[in-house]
Amino acid sequence: QVQLVESGGGWVQAGGSLRLSCAASGYTSRRNYMGWFRQAPGKEREGFAAIYIGGGNTYYDDSVKGRFTISQDNAKNTVYLQINSLKPDDTAMYYCMADSPGGSYSLIPGSYKYWGHGTQVTVSS
Numbered sequence: 001q002v003q004l005v006e007s008g009g010g011w012v013q014a015g016g017s018l019r020l021s022c023a024a025s026g027y028t029s030r031r032n033y034m035g036w037f038r039q040a041p042g043k044e045r046e047g048f049a050a051i052y053i054g055g056g057n058t059y060y061d062d063s064v065k066g067r068f069t070i071s072q073d074n075a076k077n078t079v080y081l082q083i084n085s086l087k088p089d090d091t092a093m094y095y096c097m098a099d100s101p102g103g104s105y106s107l108i109p110g111s112y113k114y115w116g117h118g119t120q121v122t123v124s125s
C-alpha cells in the first residue's frame with residue numbers, strides 16, 4: 001500500500017523559508033515522477049513542481065521558478081520542497097503526489113495516482 005506523508009509546514013512570516021518533506025512508503029518505481037501541488041481556500045488545486053525519480057530532472061510552473069526547489073533523497077524515499085522568500089499568497093495546504101500518468105511528466109494533480117494528506121503553510125505579512 002502506497003503512503004505519502006508530508007511534513008514541515010507551519011506558520012512563517014513573509015520573506016521566510018520552509019522545507020517540506022514527503023516520505024513515501026510502499027512506492028518503489030523510479031521510472032516515474034513525484035511532485036507537489038497546493039490548494040488555498042476557495043481556489044483550484046495548483047500543481048507547480050515535479051521531479052523524475054530515476055534521474056532527478058526537475059520541472060516547475062513559471063509561477064514558482066526561482067523560489068521553489070524540489071529535490072529527492074532516494075535512500076530515504078523522500079522528496080523535498082524548499083520554499084524561499086515566502087509570500088502571503090503562498091498560504092495553502094501543500095500536497096505531495098506520486099505516479100504520473102504513463103510515467104510521463106505532468107504538473108496536473110488529478111493525473112497522479114497517489115496523493116498525501118497535506119501539510120499546511122501559513123504566511124503572515
